[in-house]
Amino acid sequence: MSSEWDNYWSGRGGAQASAALDGVGVETHAGIAAFWDSVFDGLTRETQLVDLACGAGTVLRRASAAGIGDLTGADISSGAINALATNMPDVTGVVCALPETPFADGQFDVVVSQYGFEYAGAAQAATEIARLVKPGGKFAALSHVKDGAIDKECAGKAAKAQILLDSGFIGAAKNVFASAFAKDQKAYDATIKQLAGPQKTLTELAASGMGLAMHIQTGTAQLFSRLANYTFGDIADWLDGNEAEVRAYLSRMDAMRGAALSTDDVAGVNAALEQGGMVASAPEIFAPDGADKPIAWIIRGKKLR
Ligand SMILES: C[S@@+](CC[C@H](N)C(=O)[O-])C[C@H]1O[C@@H](n2cnc3c(N)ncnc32)[C@H](O)[C@@H]1O
Known part of the structure; x- marks a missing residue:
């Protein structure tokens, strides 16, 4: 799998990164940008944030624009991390294959993922995510929807x-x-x-x-x-x-297509988050272009102090 993504990412910088999701315009979609702005609202320069399966850094760019200074991106593809390093030299880039990561327990205040962690087997990756979130921290993701747009x-x-x-x-x-x-x-x-x-x-x-x-x-x-x-x-x-x-x-x-999550899959993700000590929100469908065009699940969890 990583070779397909490597083949895709090698030689592609941020400007072409949205083509990972051809036609959806993730890079430029105002609804998606507004979603991430709401997640980042109130966070500070000191917030430690990791984007899992970050690609060339679509979400990290948004986080940086929101003023968050301590940013890490992790992806299975070295090509993606190279593109990230070119686009955002101040971000720590890490090549790793979810569901395993090299990060410490509770290393991050915020873990995010956009069409990402579900590629690794969503429930297993959710167990790792719960491990990475600090007490008082949170997780937010937009994930592929089975039979969605x-x-x-x-x-x-x-x-x-x-x-x-x-x-x-x-x-x-x-x-x-x-x-x-x-x-x-x-x-x-x-x-x-x-x-x-x-x-x-x-x-x-x-x-x-x-x-x-x-x-x-x-x-x-x-x-x-x-x-x-x-x-x-x-x-x-x-x-x-x-x-x-x-x-x-x-x-x-x-x-x-293989990564797209059904309602049951999302229930499995939430169960894994809860098992890892987080409080998971009820799953929501994200359909900024109309109810007939669901483009993502919104998955969220927080870890109590
Ligand atoms: C659809 S792209 C999304 C990239 C980015 N989050 C964005 O929104 O532009 C999926 C990403 O998942 C990465 N990926 C796939 N399987 C992975 C795994 N097991 N661990 C880490 N990253 C993975 C791919 O390299 C690719 O960058």
Whole structure:
């Protein structure tokens, strides 16, 4: 799992980080920002806060803007933590795989997570979270909702990625390029014919707005029009790289779906928080874009002094 996220995070800075949740606009969603502002209200420069599965630091940026000075971000992906270090050099970045963390019991006043801790198995991660919160401290999270708006969007995107892979476009395109480089007219005519079906599928996916399909379509056409500038090896590498990108994207969509929490899962999280000495709030659905578009569970707990 971490390799998919690493593949995603490497080379991506904060400006592109919202694409982790394509279409949801986590980075810029006013409702989500307002939620975090309410969590951070009243906290001080000295508050010790950790964001678990922090990615490139979407929530930490908000915490910093709210004036909290002692910030830590933890994520399984070293690529994410590198992006965090670039975006927010003053934040302590830690690479670790939840549900285990290297932090001490009661190390933090505030533990937060945005579409994060649930990737590690929500109840086990909640046990760790309860361990990390100081007496008098709190936990707040926005988490994926089973059958919610993001879950549905990921299902649609995963289906498109699977169609692209099943179309066999990459293999068929490679065959065309191989025969073109070999200057084998007969093979070329045959491979062009075989490419027609997969190309139609790719064109439909691109027209439906699938970014990776658009990229592959445009790139393939450009390579073809400038064949003399490349070797077959260059082109095969580019095509293979794109196939790997589509597979990683599909895994990420599947991971997001797999992480989505049902009502029972959230009850399990709250039970684990309570077991760890916290008082858990009743779970709430967060639907800032309308009741038919739930985008998160709001999960909260506090540890009494
Ligand atoms: C959907 S992204 C959210 C990132 C960030 N919280 C945000 O809102 O932009 C999920 C994050 O969980 C991280 N992740 C997945 N499994 C993890 C695990 N077991 N432990 C720690 N982080 C994990 C991924 O690397 C990724 O950065």
